[in-house]
Amino acid sequence: MSKKNVIVGQSGGPTAVINSSLYGVVFEAMENTDYIRTCYGMINGIEGFLEGRYLDFAEALPGGNLEFLKSTPGAYLGSCRYKLPDDLSDPVYPRLFEKFEELNIGYFFYIGGNDSMDTVSKLSRYAKQIDSQIRIMGEPKTIDNDLILTDHTPGYGSAARYVAETVREITLDACVYEKKSVTIVEIMGRHAGWLTAASVLARKYVGDNPLLIYLPEVDFDEESFLARVEASFEKNCNVVVCVSEGIHDKTGTFICEYDSSVGTDSFGHKMLAGCGKYLENLVRDRLGVKARSVELNVNQRCSAAMISHTDQQEAVMAGRYGLQVAIKRGITGKMISFVRCSDDPYVVACGLEDVNEVCNQEKTVPLEWITNDGTDISEDFITYATPLIQGTPPIPMGEDGLPAFAYRK
Amino acid sequence: MSKKNVIVGQSGGPTAVINSSLYGVVFEAMENTDYIRTCYGMINGIEGFLEGRYLDFAEALPGGNLEFLKSTPGAYLGSCRYKLPDDLSDPVYPRLFEKFEELNIGYFFYIGGNDSMDTVSKLSRYAKQIDSQIRIMGEPKTIDNDLILTDHTPGYGSAARYVAETVREITLDACVYEKKSVTIVEIMGRHAGWLTAASVLARKYVGDNPLLIYLPEVDFDEESFLARVEASFEKNCNVVVCVSEGIHDKTGTFICEYDSSVGTDSFGHKMLAGCGKYLENLVRDRLGVKARSVELNVNQRCSAAMISHTDQQEAVMAGRYGLQVAIKRGITGKMISFVRCSDDPYVVACGLEDVNEVCNQEKTVPLEWITNDGTDISEDFITYATPLIQGTPPIPMGEDGLPAFAYRK
Numbered sequence: 001m002s003k004k005n006v007i008v009g010q011s012g013g014p015t016a017v018i019n020s021s022l023y024g025v026v027f028e029a030m031e032n033t034d035y036i037r038t039c040y041g042m043i044n045g046i047e048g049f050l051e052g053r054y055l056d057f058a059e060a061l062p063g064g065n066l067e068f069l070k071s072t073p074g075a076y077l078g079s080c081r082y083k084l085p086d087d088l089s090d091p092v093y094p095r096l097f098e099k100f101e102e103l104n105i106g107y108f109f110y111i112g113g114n115d116s117m118d119t120v121s122k123l124s125r126y127a128k129q130i131d132s133q134i135r136i137m138g139e140p141k142t143i144d145n146d147l148i149l150t151d152h153t154p155g156y157g158s159a160a161r162y163v164a165e166t167v168r169e170i171t172l173d174a175c176v177y178e179k180k181s182v183t184i185v186e187i188m189g190r191h192a193g194w195l196t197a198a199s200v201l202a203r204k205y206v207g208d209n210p211l212l213i214y215l216p217e218v219d220f221d222e223e224s225f226l227a228r229v230e231a232s233f234e235k236n237c238n239v240v241v242c243v244s245e246g247i248h249d250k251t252g253t254f255i256c257e258y259d260s261s262v263g264t265d266s267f268g269h270k271m272l273a274g275c276g277k278y279l280e281n282l283v284r285d286r287l288g289v290k291a292r293s294v295e296l297n298v299n300q301r302c303s304a305a306m307i308s309h310t311d312q313q314e315a316v317m318a319g320r321y322g323l324q325v326a327i328k329r330g331i332t333g334k335m336i337s338f339v340r341c342s343d344d345p346y347v348v349a350c351g352l353e354d355v356n357e358v359c360n361q362e363k364t365v366p367l368e369w370i371t372n373d374g375t376d377i378s379e380d381f382i383t384y385a386t387p388l389i390q391g392t393p394p395i396p397m398g399e400d401g402l403p404a405f406a407y408r409k
Numbered sequence: 410m411s412k413k414n415v416i417v418g419q420s421g422g423p424t425a426v427i428n429s430s431l432y433g434v435v436f437e438a439m440e441n442t443d444y445i446r447t448c449y450g451m452i453n454g455i456e457g458f459l460e461g462r463y464l465d466f467a468e469a470l471p472g473g474n475l476e477f478l479k480s481t482p483g484a485y486l487g488s489c490r491y492k493l494p495d496d497l498s499d500p501v502y503p504r505l506f507e508k509f510e511e512l513n514i515g516y517f518f519y520i521g522g523n524d525s526m527d528t529v530s531k532l533s534r535y536a537k538q539i540d541s542q543i544r545i546m547g548e549p550k551t552i553d554n555d556l557i558l559t560d561h562t563p564g565y566g567s568a569a570r571y572v573a574e575t576v577r578e579i580t581l582d583a584c585v586y587e588k589k590s591v592t593i594v595e596i597m598g599r600h601a602g603w604l605t606a607a608s609v610l611a612r613k614y615v616g617d618n619p620l621l622i623y624l625p626e627v628d629f630d631e632e633s634f635l636a637r638v639e640a641s642f643e644k645n646c647n648v649v650v651c652v653s654e655g656i657h658d659k660t661g662t663f664i665c666e667y668d669s670s671v672g673t674d675s676f677g678h679k680m681l682a683g684c685g686k687y688l689e690n691l692v693r694d695r696l697g698v699k700a701r702s703v704e705l706n707v708n709q710r711c712s713a714a715m716i717s718h719t720d721q722q723e724a725v726m727a728g729r730y731g732l733q734v735a736i737k738r739g740i741t742g743k744m745i746s747f748v749r750c751s752d753d754p755y756v757v758a759c760g761l762e763d764v765n766e767v768c769n770q771e772k773t774v775p776l777e778w779i780t781n782d783g784t785d786i787s788e789d790f791i792t793y794a795t796p797l798i799q800g801t802p803p804i805p806m807g808e809d810g811l812p813a814f815a816y817r818k
Contacts, residue, residue: 173423173711299708302579405581
């Protein structure tokens with residue numbers, strides 16, 4: 001059997017463990033020298049690769065340096081938001097496959113979310129059409145946990161841990177004064193509320209904050225929100241409310257759009273703020289209490305200190321598994337999925353799903369997991385999410401006292 | 410010698426290690442049973458104590474539970490913002506000292522910043538006036554690092570580590586696309602730029618982000634800021650800018666006030682946003698590039714995962730030292746300070762400063778540490794700050810996979 005080369009790319013927004021998936025693919029490629037000669041990385045995904053930008057991992061991260069990848073946030077290879085044309089007769093396809101040919105590529109891996117699985121789908125269909133033997137595989141990643149046909153996605157566990165741990169800390173910070181206050185925490189997730197739901201894990205005892213949790217799966221109503229906040233003061237004078245950035249009213253208008261029509265500053269710049277800031281102002285104005293908002297922002301997806309060890313190990317596992325089945329079983333056109341075998345003890349196995357079915361679909365939080373008139377989250381969710389946020393992996397620290405990450409030269 | 414009791418309180422905004430200082434005082438009080446019978450804690454500071462609210466640590470955190478205090482964010486005892494009257498003949502003073510008498514208090518500790526040292530100053534002057542033997546001591550804390558007569562303050566090291574580590578991570582997150590972008594990171598510090606300056610520690614190599622750093626010690630000018638950002642694109646297409654929340658123009662107007670006059674939404678609520686959001690909009694509008702802003706917000710002062718071990722150990726040391734000198738040397742009216750003996754190896758000793766000199770004063774970043782026309786930070790600062798952010802203490806984790814903190818019943 002003649003040896004082939006591997007090429008791997010990253011696409012879409014980063015997560016805390018997208019580089020752990022990359023590590024898994026590269027590590028396994030380097031282990032299987034009977035099948036693989038060289039493992040390449042596309043710089044800035046398909047887009048950069050089309051411009052001829054790629055690297056050789058043996059040169060870029062020689063020896064033990066590869067280990068630093070595992071806990072490096074961001075996308076080591078750089079990312080892109082590039083959609084391949086729907087029309088498979090577009091000249092970009094032969095261009096790409098010629099480049100694959102030049103590099104003697106036998107295995108193509110793309111790590112990403114919905115849009116990236118669309119790329120994998122198109123490339124695998126084109127490969128079939130031209131009878132190419134290149135194995136085309138998708139490695140999932142997204143903090144949003146919104147991919148179908150998988151129990152959860154790599155990246156979600158770490159972001160969920162960030163949300164849970166940070167909300168627990170914000171709650172302690174918000175409760176130091178004996179004076180009515182409302183803290184709104186705005187969490188990522190435009191269409192799916194998985195991350196916001198994870199804020200329920202912050203609760204330490206019955207009646208603990210966050211007292212209210214709002215997901216985009218349920219229509220948001222300002223008046224009932226205000227009434228709920230007011231009622232919550234009976235439980236605690238400091239109320240923490242977690243909201244998804246994507247909450248919207250019953251007409252479908254996002255709450256964050258409520259003031260996008262106004263705020264222009266003296267230079268005519270339009271001021272855009274999130275729904276957290278909007279609700280903070282609403283609470284202060286209507287309830288006359290101290291209000292603050294905290295937007296968790298990109299830290300949700302790039303905090304090394306809060307990587308879930310489980311998430312990191314699963315991301316590596318998915319990367320390695322994908323490479324193994326591609327080289328040893330000739331699998332192509334599939335996305336690696338997670339199949340949960342058991343909650344307690346938590347056991348997960350890798351599966352293979354048809355990318356054509358995965359791409360461009362979205363999995364939201366089941367409505368039966370959203371309780372108390374859309375202001376709380378059920379025990380079922382807690383059972384589902386708790387295993388995903390477990391453990392703290394070792395993070396290599398540099399001489400400067402900060403995490404030592406992998407940098408591309 | 411008849412045994413006396415200790416009472417300790419917390420005041421002002423919390424830090425990640427304000428409870429480590431509390432731990433130090435309580436631990437040392439419990440060790441010195443020859444001098445001390447009971448260690449009490451005021452709930453919500455002087456204000457709560459005047460309402461008769463306090464606890465006994467032996468009951469509240471029995472046995473090993475005290476250990477959880479060390480890494481619990483927020484203020485375990487609750488805090489207050491209560492200013493004692495300037496007039497020492499105000500009836501609040503005899504009321505307070507009667508309560509001290511009732512509890513057989515011999516030692517009073519107050520953990521806080523400028524305003525809390527003002528409380529310590531007044532109480533110690535009143536004690537002298539009435540010839541009370543109660544020892545009145547101040548334990549410093551503030552993430553702002555703006556207390557005079559001390560090398561640095563407990564709380565600063567952890568917040569500085571949070572800033573440095575988070576900005577390094579945000580930089581990785583911000584650089585994944587090969588497309589011009591500007592990320593504005595807004596950091597706490599209204600008058601003193603110590604925390605914003607710590608963002609320079611995020612830089613991994615020459616030319617790394619953050620490429621621009623703006624402190625409130627220097628007047629901010631929009632046009633030269635825009636020119637600097639534009640020029641920075643020559644170094645990196647993804648530019649990260651760190652700004653202090655307190656940056657202001659040469660007339661003294663805060664940049665965050667530039668749009669407070671406008672933004673009222675459809676309900677007439679005034680929209681207030683920080684300077685980061687303002688600059689994000691300015692950059693998008695004037696430079697026509699992708700822009701984002703991240704407000705680090707309260708996480709800077711309440712992240713357990715990013716506690717600096719050095720900071721934690723020093724906070725404990727200051728707490729213990731204060732108690733020791735009060736009981737064994739009869740010291741009163743002093744704030745514990747840190748005296749740096751050496752940078753490398755880093756050696757710090759505790760000192761004692763007159764609270765009357767400390768209170769209501771402010772220490773800002775020396776202008777000679779601010780370089781490159783007010784857009785960068787010098788090596789001298791790096792030498793100063795690097796030792797303060799070192800080390801990761803063990804954080805006890807609960808069965809839920811999240812940090813186990815100390816909760817008041």
